Amino acid sequence: xxxxxxxxxxxxxxxxxxxxxxxxxxxxxxxxxxxxxxxxxxxxxxxxxxxxxxxxxxxxxxxxxxxxxxxxxxxxxxxxxxxxxxxxxxxxxxxxxxxxxxxxxxxxxxxxxxxxxxxxxxxxxxxxxxxxxxxxxxxxxxxxxxxxxxxxxxxxxxxxxxx
Amino acid sequence: xxxxxxxxxxxxxxxxxxxxxxxxxxxxxxxxxxxxxxxxxxxxxxxxxxxxxxxxxxxxxxxxxxxxxxxxxxxxxxxxxxxxxxxxxxxxxxxxxxxxxxxxxxxxxxxxxxxxxxxxxxxxxxxxxxxxxxxxxxxxxxxxxxxxxxxxxxxxxxxxxxxxxxxxxxxxxxxxxxxxxxxxxxxxxxxxxxxxxxxxxxxxxxxxxxxxxxxxxxxxxxxxxxxxxxxxxxxxxxxxxxxxxxxxxxxxxxxxxxxxxxxxxxxxxxxxxxxxxxxxxxxxxxxxxxxxxxxxxxxxxxxxxxxxxxxxxxxxxxxxxxxxxxxxxxxxxxxxxxxxxxxxxxxxxxxxxxxxxxxxxxxxxxxxxxxxxxxxxxxxxxxxxxxxxxxxxxxxxxxxxxxxxxxxxxxxxxxxxxxxxxxxxxxxxxxxxxxxxxxxxxxxxxxxxxxxxxxxxxxxxxxxxxxxxxxxxxxxxxxxxxxxxxxxxxxxxxxxxxxxxxxxxxxxxxxxxxxxxxxxxxxxxxxxxxxxxxxxxxxxxxxxxxxxxxxxxxxxxxxxxxxxxxxxx
Numbered sequence: 001x002x003x004x005x006x007x008x009x010x011x012x013x014x015x016x017x018x019x020x021x022x023x024x025x026x027x028x029x030x031x032x033x034x035x036x037x038x039x040x041x042x043x044x045x046x047x048x049x050x051x052x053x054x055x056x057x058x059x060x061x062x063x064x065x066x067x068x069x070x071x072x073x074x075x076x077x078x079x080x081x082x083x084x085x086x087x088x089x090x091x092x093x094x095x096x097x098x099x100x101x102x103x104x105x106x107x108x109x110x111x112x113x114x115x116x117x118x119x120x121x122x123x124x125x126x127x128x129x130x131x132x133x134x135x136x137x138x139x140x141x142x143x144x145x146x147x148x149x150x151x152x153x154x155x156x157x158x159x160x161x162x163x
Numbered sequence: 164x165x166x167x168x169x170x171x172x173x174x175x176x177x178x179x180x181x182x183x184x185x186x187x188x189x190x191x192x193x194x195x196x197x198x199x200x201x202x203x204x205x206x207x208x209x210x211x212x213x214x215x216x217x218x219x220x221x222x223x224x225x226x227x228x229x230x231x232x233x234x235x236x237x238x239x240x241x242x243x244x245x246x247x248x249x250x251x252x253x254x255x256x257x258x259x260x261x262x263x264x265x266x267x268x269x270x271x272x273x274x275x276x277x278x279x280x281x282x283x284x285x286x287x288x289x290x291x292x293x294x295x296x297x298x299x300x301x302x303x304x305x306x307x308x309x310x311x312x313x314x315x316x317x318x319x320x321x322x323x324x325x326x327x328x329x330x331x332x333x334x335x336x337x338x339x340x341x342x343x344x345x346x347x348x349x350x351x352x353x354x355x356x357x358x359x360x361x362x363x364x365x366x367x368x369x370x371x372x373x374x375x376x377x378x379x380x381x382x383x384x385x386x387x388x389x390x391x392x393x394x395x396x397x398x399x400x401x402x403x404x405x406x407x408x409x410x411x412x413x414x415x416x417x418x419x420x421x422x423x424x425x426x427x428x429x430x431x432x433x434x435x436x437x438x439x440x441x442x443x444x445x446x447x448x449x450x451x452x453x454x455x456x457x458x459x460x461x462x463x464x465x466x467x468x469x470x471x472x473x474x475x476x477x478x479x480x481x482x483x484x485x486x487x488x489x490x491x492x493x494x495x496x497x498x499x500x501x502x503x504x505x506x507x508x509x510x511x512x513x514x515x516x517x518x519x520x521x522x523x524x525x526x527x528x529x530x531x532x533x534x535x536x537x538x539x540x541x542x543x544x545x546x547x548x549x550x551x552x553x554x555x556x557x558x559x560x561x562x563x564x565x566x567x568x569x570x571x572x573x574x575x576x577x578x579x580x581x582x583x584x585x586x587x588x589x590x591x592x593x594x595x596x597x598x599x600x601x602x603x604x605x606x607x608x609x610x611x612x613x614x615x616x617x618x619x620x621x622x623x624x625x626x627x628x629x630x631x632x633x634x635x636x637x638x639x640x641x642x643x644x645x646x647x648x649x650x651x652x653x654x655x656x657x658x659x660x661x662x663x664x665x666x667x668x669x670x671x672x673x674x675x676x677x678x679x680x681x682x683x684x685x686x687x688x689x690x691x692x693x694x695x696x697x698x699x700x701x702x703x704x705x706x707x708x709x710x711x712x713x714x715x716x717x718x719x720x721x722x723x724x725x726x727x728x729x730x731x732x
Contacts, residue, residue, distance in 0.1 A: 010344055014281065014293075025286050055472070062469035068290040068310060071344040163343065 002031070002051050004077040004153045005061065006161055010069040011037050011044045018067050019046065028052065028060055032085075032150030043071065043163070047153045072161060080156040086123070087131045088113075089138070090145040093120045097142060108134050119144060127151075168297040168328040169194035172261060175304040176205045178336045181232050183208055183223060183596050185216040189236025190276060191263025194328040208596065208625060211617040213240050215589040217247020217260060218615070222586075222593025224256050225576045226551060228381055230311050231258040231593065237265055238276030241322075242283065246583060248318050249287035253580025254402060255379060257316035259307045260288075266326040267295055280322045289317030297330040302337050309340040314347030315467040316379055347466060351483035356491050359462040359479045360499070362435050366460075367507040368514075369395045370433035372418065375402030375579065376440015376465060382486035383407065383572040386439065389492055393503055396515055398426040400441050402579040405569035410548075415515065416524075419447040420716050421561045424523035425515055427714075427722045431457055432514075438463045440485040443474040444580075445718075451475055453721030464488045523714050523727050524565060533682050535559065535634045535706045539566035542604060542632060545689040550602040550630075551594045553577065555587035555611030558640035561712045563606040585614030591629045592618060602630065602693055609635040609662055619672040622699050630692045631701045633665055636708045644711045648732070669701035676701045 009015050016035055023030050031049040038045050050060060057075065064073045093101045094117075105112055105122055108130070114121035124134055131148065155161065166174065172195050176184065185208045188196045199207055210216040213235045220231030231251075235244045241262045251258050265274040281293045290310050292303050300323065307319040363369055377386050377399075383406050390397045390407055398418045399406045407414055416423030418430050430436070430448070436459055441447070448454045451474050463470075463477040464485055471480045481488055526536050539562050542550070552567055553576040554560040560577055569575050576590040591605040612633055622629060634640075642657040666676025675698045679688045685704065692700035715726045726732065 014285075017282070018285065021285055059469065059473060066467065066469050068342075068345050 001053070001057070002049065002077070003057050003075055004081065004083060004151065005048045005050060005064070005073065006076050006153055007046050007048070007064055007073045008038070008043050008071040008161065008163065009046060009067075010071065011042055012069055015044060015069050018069065019048070019064070022063055022067065023050075026059075026063065028056065034150040034152055040163070045161075047151055049151050071163060074155075074161050076153050076155050076161075079159065081153055082156060083127045083151050083153045084125055085128060085131055085151045086125050086149040087134070088147045089122045089124065089135070089143060091120050091122060091138060092118065092142045092144060094118050101138075101142070104134070104137055108137070110134065164334050165331050166334040167194065167198070167331050168300050168323065169198040171297070171300045171332075171334050172304065172323065172328065173198040173202060173205060174334055175301055175336060176232065177202070179230070179308050181205050181230075183220075184232045184234050185210055185219040185223070185593070186234030187213050187216055187236065187240060189240050189263065191237035191265060191325045192234060192240075192328070194325065195234065195261070195263065195323070207234075208592075208621065210589070210621050212615065213243035214247050214585065215592075215615050215618045215621070217244045217258070218250065218586045218589030219593040219596075220258055221247060221251045221256050222553065222576055222590030223597050224251075224258055224593070225590070226573055226594040226597040228379075228573070229257075230308055231256065233258065233260045235260070236263045236276065237280065238278045240276075241278055241280040245283060245287065248284055248320065250578050250581045250583040250586060251318040252287045252289070254375060254578065255316050256318065257311040258318040259304070259311050260318060260320045262320060262322050263328070264293065264322045264324040267324045268326070270324065280320070284320050287318075288320050289315075291320040291322065293322045293324075294327055295324070297327050297332045300327070301334060305337045306340055306342065310345065314345070348482050349484040349487050351464065351481045351488035351491050353491065355479055355481045356488065356495055359437070359481060360492060360495050362460050362462060362479065363393065363395075363437060364501045364503055366433075366435035366503070368432060368434040368511045369393070369437070369503070369508075370429050370435070371395050371397040371437045371439070372400070372430060372441055373397065373403045373406050373439040374400040374441025376485045377403050377406035378572045380440065380466070380485040381572070382440070382489050385486055385489035385493060389489055389496070392493070392496060394508060395503070396429050396512070398422070398430065400444070400447055400579075401564055401577070403441065404564060404575045405572040408570040409568035410570055415519075417564055418722075419444075420449070420718070421565065421712050421714065422716075424521050424714055424725060424727060425518040427716070427725060428518045429515055431722050433459055435460045436462070439489070440465060442470045445474075448475065449716050449722040449724075450719055521727065529707070530682055533679070533685060533704055533706045535562050535636070535704075535710055536566050537682060538632060538634060538685055538704050538706065539563055539606065541686050541689055542606070543567045545686065545693055546602050546604065550574070550604045551576065551598060553587050553590035553594060553603070553605045555607045555614075556582045556584045557608050557611060558644065558710075558712050559606050559608045559611070559634040562634070584611040587611060588615050588618045588622075588629070588631070591631075592622060592625075592627055595627045595629055596625075604630045604632055606632045606634065608640060609633060609637065609665070610639050610659060612665075616668075619669060619674060619699070623673045626697065627699060628695070628697050629699050631669075631699070633701065633703045634706050635662075635665070635703055636706050636710070637662060638708055641712070647711070649717070665701055665703040669699070674699040674701055676703065678703045678705070680705045
């Protein structure tokens with residue numbers, strides 16, 4: 001089962017390698033991992049997308065909590081939540097493809113943020129499925145390069161992950 | 164008061180009431196050694212190899228419940244320490260390791276004796292720090308001691324670059340530690356304890372299984388009270404020996420791969436299992452799928468939530484300090500009129516006594532050749548069961564655990580989790596420093612002892628009257644045993660030729676060496692050794708080469724699938 005784990009961790013050097021080292025040492029999967037400081041710069045927030053049975057996810061949560069610098073751990077996929085990922089795609093944009101790319105950008109509510117006479121850079125935000133759909137719709141022959149940020153997640157409504 | 168970083172390090176150790184630092188100097192820690200030279204409160208023990216420094220500090224911690232402290236230099240000093248750190252980590256031993264590092268400006272430049280110590284040790288410490296500012300030394304060391312001794316204990320490493328140890332700042336030792344990310348739960352949940360107690364009182368076939376956590380949290384007294392109040396059978400793991408008196412009738416011996424028949428059968432066929440400070444290790448329960456086949460309710464008390472429901476599903480988890488939780492159990496039991504059902508308990512004990520009658524620890528004595536088990540039995544007799552016994556890793560470790568009956572905690576020091584050969588002698592050093600007047604025996608083998616034998620020199624320098632009992636069978640005994648049983652008797656690289664004459668080697672270091680070849684001489688040799696109160700005596704027992712450790716549960720097999728003797732093969 002796919003899970004999205006959010007955690008607050010002290011913003012210290014080496015914090016990221018403690019978390020990633022834990023996953024590799026114990027053989028857990030990481031699908032994506034994003035990290036950046038929060039509004040309180042002494043803390044970073046991480047979003048980890050992982051897969052595993054209920055037993056494994058329980059162990060992952062416990063092992064993360066055991067890390068001395070980890071302040072809080074929540075499996076936000078246990079209830080209603082929002083996931084967003086940012087993708088930048090550089091596409092070939094010549095001839096009739098130039099108009100086609102613009103149209104696709106509008107349909108997916110993406111934005112063209114860089115233009116040359118032969119290419120566009122398109123910015124798109126959404127959940128994983130939307131980003132995958134966009135790539136599928138354009139087709140591999142026109143894609144020059146893609147970069148994805150990995151997922152950021154947040155709980156819906158009153159649920160707040162805070163100190 | 165303005166002090167240098169190095170002086171601050173030593174002042175911090177003084178504030179923590181550290182009696183001994185085990186270490187080895189080198190370029191990056193020269194200023195710290197200089198600060199050490201100018202005081203006499205913290206005493207330094209110069210070892211002969213950094214691995215032994217960490218093991219000795221670890222042994223000191225195991226024998227006392229204080230935090231062990233080691234000091235090593237950068238690069239090879241730190242890498243040599245890694246085996247010791249990992250050993251302590253696997254057994255949750257409270258330790259602080261201070262390592263030197265190249266100057267901050269040289270970090271990342273592939274400098275002489277530079278290694279990423281924080282990176283290398285990260286997976287085998289409870290936590291570690293690289294101190295980049297002299298103003299952070301005092302608070303970091305304060306935190307290191309706090310982390311090492313609280314919660315689930317473990318080693319904490321503090322890496323200090325040379326320039327940081329030279330810089331100066333105002334020294335003040337923080338009185339308190341506040342860490343928003345670290346607050347271990349100590350008290351158990353009263354409701355869960357009530358639930359657990361009810362299960363225990365209604366059990367028809369109850370069993371208590373305890374591990375190293377009981378020793379680490381100094382809970383032997385509370386455990387003994389509870390076990391006696393309930394009248395239940397009890398087993399202590401390899402790490403938990405001495406948690407409950409081994410000579411008591413309720414004690415069934417050690418469980419697991421080389422555990423007793425009665426302990427393993429009771430573990431498997433009980434209907435309620437109370438696990439305390441133990442972690443259902445693969446060497447204890449064998450195959451977890453086989454263990455789960457028999458229905459039983461499991462109550463698990465542990466300070467570390469990640470140990471609960473890791474290898475077996477637990478019905479009543481109780482997170483908390485073992486000693487604290489056991490006292491809560493006792494209070495609730497005192498307040499309740501309910502007691503275990505006597506008839507059910509009597510029937511269960513009848514069954515256990517039947518298992519006990521198999522006498523699984525018997526072995527064939529010989530008048531010609533020394534049996535290793537016999538040496539341990541005599542060691543127990545000669546020391547009145549009151550020695551601190553350390554061991555290395557292998558057959559001799561199992562025989563010591565099986566045949567020396569530990570009635571008290573912190574008398575048995577061995578590497579249970581990592582299984583590190585070479586710990587025996589340094590552990591004995593740490594224990595002897597901790598308890599100068601007490602008999603300390605190191606049970607070892609001719610292979611293990613050679614992994615840290617250079618420490619005989621340290622023992623001479625500090626006049627440590629350790630008694631080394633070398634069970635010399637000229638084989639890597641446990642490897643040989645597995646090759647005999649599971650590899651068709653192909654003894655690949657397990658025979659050791661060209662061994663030194665250990666008695667003469669000990670004499671070369673300035674100690675007393677005795678070679679013992681006949682069973683009739685074993686007791687006399689032991690009495691002579693323990694009679695020499697001021698000397699280290701190296702007893703080189705020539706033992707039966709082909710003796711195996713039984714009972715045995717083969718790796719991956721179920722706990723009840725035991726080989727009781729060579730006749731079962």
